[in-house]
Amino acid sequence: MAKLYVIGLGPGGVEYLTIRAKKAIEESDIIVGYTKYIHMVRPLLEGKEIFSTGMRGEEDRCRKAIELSKDKIVSVISTGDSGIYGMAGLILQLKNDNDVEIIPGVTASSSAASVLGAPLMHDNCNISLSDLMTPYELIKKRVELAAKGDFVISLYNPKSNGRPHYLRECMNIIRKYRTSNTPVGVVKNALRDGQKISIFTIENFDDSIVDMLSIVIVGNSQSYIKNGRIITPRGYKIENLGTVN
Amino acid sequence: MAKLYVIGLGPGGVEYLTIRAKKAIEESDIIVGYTKYIHMVRPLLEGKEIFSTGMRGEEDRCRKAIELSKDKIVSVISTGDSGIYGMAGLILQLKNDNDVEIIPGVTASSSAASVLGAPLMHDNCNISLSDLMTPYELIKKRVELAAKGDFVISLYNPKSNGRPHYLRECMNIIRKYRTSNTPVGVVKNALRDGQKISIFTIENFDDSIVDMLSIVIVGNSQSYIKNGRIITPRGYKIENLGTVN
Numbered sequence: 001m002a003k004l005y006v007i008g009l010g011p012g013g014v015e016y017l018t019i020r021a022k023k024a025i026e027e028s029d030i031i032v033g034y035t036k037y038i039h040m041v042r043p044l045l046e047g048k049e050i051f052s053t054g055m056r057g058e059e060d061r062c063r064k065a066i067e068l069s070k071d072k073i074v075s076v077i078s079t080g081d082s083g084i085y086g087m088a089g090l091i092l093q094l095k096n097d098n099d100v101e102i103i104p105g106v107t108a109s110s111s112a113a114s115v116l117g118a119p120l121m122h123d124n125c126n127i128s129l130s131d132l133m134t135p136y137e138l139i140k141k142r143v144e145l146a147a148k149g150d151f152v153i154s155l156y157n158p159k160s161n162g163r164p165h166y167l168r169e170c171m172n173i174i175r176k177y178r179t180s181n182t183p184v185g186v187v188k189n190a191l192r193d194g195q196k197i198s199i200f201t202i203e204n205f206d207d208s209i210v211d212m213l214s215i216v217i218v219g220n221s222q223s224y225i226k227n228g229r230i231i232t233p234r235g236y237k238i239e240n241l242g243t244v245n
Numbered sequence: 246m247a248k249l250y251v252i253g254l255g256p257g258g259v260e261y262l263t264i265r266a267k268k269a270i271e272e273s274d275i276i277v278g279y280t281k282y283i284h285m286v287r288p289l290l291e292g293k294e295i296f297s298t299g300m301r302g303e304e305d306r307c308r309k310a311i312e313l314s315k316d317k318i319v320s321v322i323s324t325g326d327s328g329i330y331g332m333a334g335l336i337l338q339l340k341n342d343n344d345v346e347i348i349p350g351v352t353a354s355s356s357a358a359s360v361l362g363a364p365l366m367h368d369n370c371n372i373s374l375s376d377l378m379t380p381y382e383l384i385k386k387r388v389e390l391a392a393k394g395d396f397v398i399s400l401y402n403p404k405s406n407g408r409p410h411y412l413r414e415c416m417n418i419i420r421k422y423r424t425s426n427t428p429v430g431v432v433k434n435a436l437r438d439g440q441k442i443s444i445f446t447i448e449n450f451d452d453s454i455v456d457m458l459s460i461v462i463v464g465n466s467q468s469y470i471k472n473g474r475i476i477t478p479r480g481y482k483i484e485n486l487g488t489v490n
Contacts, residue, residue, distance in 0.1 A: 128367075145393055148314055
């Protein structure tokens with residue numbers, strides 16, 4: 001049998017896989033993915049053929065997976081949701097047909113939010129600070145418009161050695177539109193080994209603990225901290241609307 | 246034993262539950278949720294006590310769940326991600342302590358995206374068109390800022406009998422910032438019984454098929470339709486940037 005799956009693992013580890021994703025991995029002959037992701041689902045890979053490469057090998061992995069899926073059952077795996085900054089797009093761009101099943105997963109902002117409390121309860125956006133394929137000017141523009149619109153903002157790929165100052169610069173943009181007590185949550189390795197949770201206000205935010213494996217979530221004008229968790233109410237009380245401009 | 250879980254079911258049905266969510270439901274004595282959600286996981290509820298109410302009973306359900314969880318294992322369930330327009334916020338707002346486990350799920354925009362192709366591959370935002378607790382002026386402002394920022398836009402609760410024209414009005418706002426061939430995907434009942442997929446360009450978009458059970462996803466300036474699926478590339482080619490203003 002031949003088949004191609006593109007699977008979002010969620011935060012990583014077997015427990016937060018969907019049942020559909022677990023079944024697809026189990027029925028696969030070959031698993032294709034970044035080495036680090038392969039380790040996360042190691043318990044399911046007994047006796048399977050593995051094709052893994054380093055972080056920058058994404059296009060190679062996708063071409064290889066499409067090739068292999070002509071006569072085998074192949075799963076391309078990545079963390080989070082395969083459709084949000086994942087492998088689904090590249091596979092569809094490179095493949096000539098639609099003979100592929102995309103299996104969604106829990107995206108990183110949802111995983112991070114679940115351990116921070118409930119910061120994403122209202123309109124929200126996901127912005128990646130990686131400038132590998134997006135000009136930094138456009139990234140900053142998006143951060144500013146999201147802040148202006150009082151969106152809850154989830155920052156993916158918030159920091160790397162190549163761009164240590166982007167996060168601080170983007171926070172300074174957001175700060176123009178938020179009060180100083182706006183909650184900011186940082187989660188490293190959400191819902192997997194090495195999980196680390198930090199909650200700040202935008203005023204005392206310290207980006208030194210943030211790395212590439214972290215997600216940063218900035219609340220909206222209604223968000224608050226209670227018992228060490230961030231809560232964003234589902235809506236707006238009219239008397240609060242003054243804070244939205 | 247006493248415990249409170251707030252669980253996101255994902256699109257609905259048992260197959261797209263996370264393994265963690267399934268275990269939590271199985272170990273629960275009492276399941277609390279909107280009647281329609283209860284039916285979706287019916288196979289897991291054998292012999293369990295059920296507390297369900299209609300759509301508007303959310304606060305009652307949460308209070309009841311918190312009360313019941315003092316001496317039983319209780320799961321509050323809702324579709325999608327419990328942390329995005331879900332029950333997590335209300336539970337934390339009403340509860341005096343943090344003795345609750347929030348289990349994230351696949352949010353509706355991820356489920357819809359997985360059957361549309363890969364529309365969410367780049368920066369994206371979720372906006373609810375429900376004005377029950379958010380002024381319509383703020384909703385329209387967000388739609389405009391998201392369009393201006395070239396975000397991929399997922400519209401939740403896109404239409405109801407009480408506000409039949411909001412979707413068309415918001416699409417007209419987005420149209421000011423997108424070319425006429427911008428892909429628009431509509432998915433009703435994504436990844437569950439009654440799934441219906443429609444793909445348009447923003448120019449020929451027809452909102453008559455959209456209802457409260459639908460998610461509408463509007464691509465960014467780089468999105469395109471290939472083999473009947475929507476693809477958003479992961480980044481920007483410099484020569485394309487002229488389309489982003």
